Amino acid sequence: MERVEFIEEKSSDSNLRKESMILNMGPQHPSTHGVLRVVLYLDGEVVQEAVPYVGYLHRGIEKLCEDITYQQCLPYTDRMDYIASICNNIGFILSVEKLLGIEDEIPERAKVTEVILSELGRIESHLVGIGTNAMDLGAMSAFLFCFKERERVYDILEIVCGARLTTSYPRVGGLPAELPDNFEEAIRNFLKIFPKTLNEVDKLLTRNKIFIERTRGVATISAEEAINFGLTGPSLRGSGVPFDLRKSNPYLDYDQYDFEVPVATDGDAYSRFLCRFEEMRQSLKIIEQAIDRLPDGPFIADLPDIVLPEKQKVYTQMESLIRHFVIVYNGFNTPPGEIYHGVENPKGELGYYIVSDGTGKPYRIHVRGPSFVNMQALPLMAKGRLVADVIAAIGSIDIVLGEIDR
Amino acid sequence: MSGFTLEQLSSRLGSHIESSSEFRGENTYFVAPEKISEVLTVLKEEFNFDYLVDLTAVDYLGIKSPRFEMVYYLHRFGEQYDENIRVRIKCSISEDKPAIDSVTSLWAGADWLEREVYDMFGIVFNGHPDLRRILMPEDYDEYPLRKDFDVRNREPSKRSFKKALSEGNF
Numbered sequence: 001m002e003r004v005e006f007i008e009e010k011s012s013d014s015n016l017r018k019e020s021m022i023l024n025m026g027p028q029h030p031s032t033h034g035v036l037r038v039v040l041y042l043d044g045e046v047v048q049e050a051v052p053y054v055g056y057l058h059r060g061i062e063k064l065c066e067d068i069t070y071q072q073c074l075p076y077t078d079r080m081d082y083i084a085s086i087c088n089n090i091g092f093i094l095s096v097e098k099l100l101g102i103e104d105e106i107p108e109r110a111k112v113t114e115v116i117l118s119e120l121g122r123i124e125s126h127l128v129g130i131g132t133n134a135m136d137l138g139a140m141s142a143f144l145f146c147f148k149e150r151e152r153v154y155d156i157l158e159i160v161c162g163a164r165l166t167t168s169y170p171r172v173g174g175l176p177a178e179l180p181d182n183f184e185e186a187i188r189n190f191l192k193i194f195p196k197t198l199n200e201v202d203k204l205l206t207r208n209k210i211f212i213e214r215t216r217g218v219a220t221i222s223a224e225e226a227i228n229f230g231l232t233g234p235s236l237r238g239s240g241v242p243f244d245l246r247k248s249n250p251y252l253d254y255d256q257y258d259f260e261v262p263v264a265t266d267g268d269a270y271s272r273f274l275c276r277f278e279e280m281r282q283s284l285k286i287i288e289q290a291i292d293r294l295p296d297g298p299f300i301a302d303l304p305d306i307v308l309p310e311k312q313k314v315y316t317q318m319e320s321l322i323r324h325f326v327i328v329y330n331g332f333n334t335p336p337g338e339i340y341h342g343v344e345n346p347k348g349e350l351g352y353y354i355v356s357d358g359t360g361k362p363y364r365i366h367v368r369g370p371s372f373v374n375m376q377a378l379p380l381m382a383k384g385r386l387v388a389d390v391i392a393a394i395g396s397i398d399i400v401l402g403e404i405d406r
Numbered sequence: 407m408s409g410f411t412l413e414q415l416s417s418r419l420g421s422h423i424e425s426s427s428e429f430r431g432e433n434t435y436f437v438a439p440e441k442i443s444e445v446l447t448v449l450k451e452e453f454n455f456d457y458l459v460d461l462t463a464v465d466y467l468g469i470k471s472p473r474f475e476m477v478y479y480l481h482r483f484g485e486q487y488d489e490n491i492r493v494r495i496k497c498s499i500s501e502d503k504p505a506i507d508s509v510t511s512l513w514a515g516a517d518w519l520e521r522e523v524y525d526m527f528g529i530v531f532n533g534h535p536d537l538r539r540i541l542m543p544e545d546y547d548e549y550p551l552r553k554d555f556d557v558r559n560r561e562p563s564k565r566s567f568k569k570a571l572s573e574g575n576f
Contacts, residue, residue: 055543229514241487349459355464406541
């Protein structure tokens, strides 16, 4: 590494030599939330400069997607932000639907279900974000409460799509199958149980003297700096900027739901924690409204060129079999053009930039990952602080390396 | 400045815009590569496009000439942070010496996004403070998202492994 600079200062005692120490944090350090390496240049215990190194988990998802059909890209999106894979899936499906121009044809039942699932994903991600942030700072029990509750979210995802972590759930045009009979019951049960745990975590952390001491005034970033760095999600709202794509660009009819965008003004790690915490309450509110209005009716759009035919018809009708074969092998043709669609993911704005050349395979996909952009603020947050504050800063940005490295 | 319209923008930029298009409600403006920092500065300073949403490149090998296109996607917050005005600015870059001015001085968040484009396409950003590879290994010698990159050819990684072995540096 060429960046190493030693400070040689002659002090009054000529035998003493001062130099900055280099500390390699990661890539296997548990508090870096994945394979992140941060090189810290230290003066005693004060960080002079923090340089993050990423890419250890690079799988070339953008390149891989250029060779496969749109539907085949879906499982790759699970593996980006794997804490809330359902949100990535829904973001990708919405982008392809925008490219095809079929947003108006999506049935209401599919839209409402997608809202419920993305809010569950948000809760799931914030539970991990808060839990691990607290655990890094030594609060073990809050972490256990959070992870216990996350299992309940996984249970719901399991009854909906069969998978717990890598969901790959919706399809272009709607849902792949009718929702299971116990879906509504499971959601209502969750709505009953979850606020209790939320209150317990609230008691454990929000007024916890040690937690406040470790996070208040730590890793501060002002609103101007946050906007300049392109931060989104709770990292931006923690600095007092009430920007939320669900409000400014209401996809999935988010404008028909009654919810608030929580904002904190201090811009420190504690503010970001408060934002995440309140967002979980708001997500519960959205889920409650959504499950009340979940309509009956078709779960997938009637678009024979795009949507796979029913399995029963594939086995019994020649035309459906041909259609199935064509859609699986060639994909559905998209109009040539380029679109960008951003959704409000738990960690910030997740956007897909898709360039189509008119065939069934994307010409280019670029993923604007919230963690990738938010991570850039770490050197600023860590500068001039203690090593222990770097841990609090990483936890409070709430990164996931699967999405940074893609 | 309230009541922003795209007409104001196109009349202000006027001659800088080579062409514009609209697809699925998104507006794209094509500008000349040497004008890119001027245009983006106007957008940031005069029209308050404070948030750089996305920055990337596309390789149109064999489809368009010049080959590369830079894509900037900007967002304007508005007074109440409730506007959703977004514009896409594009410019083309030739193949023989792919380089363009960096926008890190306008948006600090462009830093890693430009490094990613450099890493994946080999486009050099003039004035970037720290232009290094970001996702690929430091000694990697190809640009993976170019269309002429052979996905099945694993030679480069073998080469760098052999190189590391011979130098005893691993």
